[in-house]
Amino acid sequence: MSRGSDLTLLKEKLSSAGAITVLTGAGISADSGVPTFRGVDGLWRNYRAEDLATPEAFERDPRLVWEWYNWRRELIATTRPNDAHRAVERLERRCTDFWLITQNVDGLHRDAGSQKLSEIHGNIWKVRCTDCGAVEDNRDVPIAILPRCRRCDSVLRPHIVWFGESLFAKDLEQCAMVLRNCDILLVIGTSGVVYPAAGFASIAKQTGAFVAEINLDPTPQSALVDLTLHGRAKDIVPLLLEPL
Ligand code: BJW
Ligand code: ZN
Numbered sequence: 001m002s003r004g005s006d007l008t009l010l011k012e013k014l015s016s017a018g019a020i021t022v023l024t025g026a027g028i029s030a031d032s033g034v035p036t037f038r039g040v041d042g043l044w045r046n047y048r049a050e051d052l053a054t055p056e057a058f059e060r061d062p063r064l065v066w067e068w069y070n071w072r073r074e075l076i077a078t079t080r081p082n083d084a085h086r087a088v089e090r091l092e093r094r095c096t097d098f099w100l101i102t103q104n105v106d107g108l109h110r111d112a113g114s115q116k117l118s119e120i121h122g123n124i125w126k127v128r129c130t131d132c133g134a135v136e137d138n139r140d141v142p143i144a145i146l147p148r149c150r151r152c153d154s155v156l157r158p159h160i161v162w163f164g165e166s167l168f169a170k171d172l173e174q175c176a177m178v179l180r181n182c183d184i185l186l187v188i189g190t191s192g193v194v195y196p197a198a199g200f201a202s203i204a205k206q207t208g209a210f211v212a213e214i215n216l217d218p219t220p221q222s223a224l225v226d227l228t229l230h231g232r233a234k235d236i237v238p239l240l241l242e243p244l
Helices: 004-017 026-030 055-058 061-077 084-092 171-182 197-206 233-241
Strands: 019-024 098-104 116-119 122-129 136-137 156-160 186-188 211-215 227-232
Touching: 004 084, 004 211, 004 227, 004 233, 019 171, 026 084, 055 061, 061 122, 061 156, 084 098, 084 116, 084 227, 084 233, 098 171, 116 171, 156 197, 171 197, 186 233, 197 211, 211 233
Parallel strands: 019 098, 019 186, 098 116, 186 211, 211 227
Antiparallel strands: 122 136, 122 156
């Protein structure tokens, strides 16, 4: 099928869907200037996310991990939501049964006004005490290294889910519900290699949802989904909201 007829089909599906779930990854923020993890600009000082985003890396060298986050906080602080984030927010307003699952920690969906969302890997603008567990907002750029808890003076860490750590139970429960109950799942800008999110398209498919992927390139999920639109999220997602 041509891209034009795929686009029309997806628009028809969206306009008749009762429940819509959207899953986003780094690709949706790439158009705002946030580097993706597995793209050419995903390295920092030759480290990959897998080298730094682990509890072991933080235990070994918390300063190094915080320096990486400082670099990312500086970069993300200068970015703004793009047309794709804004279109996802408009979809939320248009559909009463809507949920957004984002793997992104940059907060750009919230900045665009999205409210019905789970940030399943956390948020770069929140910190958590490694001892008492208190979570608080922190927008310092740069953040003082090493940042310390105001309550107990222990070291703070980013409130982010690292490799080998479980996602928060409330997020997993919410995801299970919205994946099982949706009529359509839109998967936007994720490489589909990091679990558990990499399994979400398959869960929605098994329970009868129509699953569509929007990505620059094919992914491991492409064979499983009902339809793929190749291109930039900022160009394609707004088209989905145009009149049929
Ligand atoms: C565009 C575009 C444009 C570009 N428009 N598109 C085997 C089975 C199951 C699990 C595991 C397993 N082996 C290991 C695991 C566990 C592990 C895992 O999945 N590892 C894989 C690498 C294999 N998962 C975990 O540890 C998770 N916890 C968990 O599973 O707990 C239970 C458990 C533990 C241990 C063992 C088994 C079970 C936690 C995962 C937390 C991930 N956190 C990170 C880092 C956070 C650091 C930070 O941000 O500060 O989250 S990893 C990193 O990847 C980040 C992202 O959210 C995540 C996903 O990446 P994403 O969004 O897909 O980005 P990219 O760069 O990969 O892709 C971008 C895509 O966009 C590409 O496709 C481009 O083409 C596209 N694109 N420009 C449209 N303009
Ligand atoms: Zn504390």
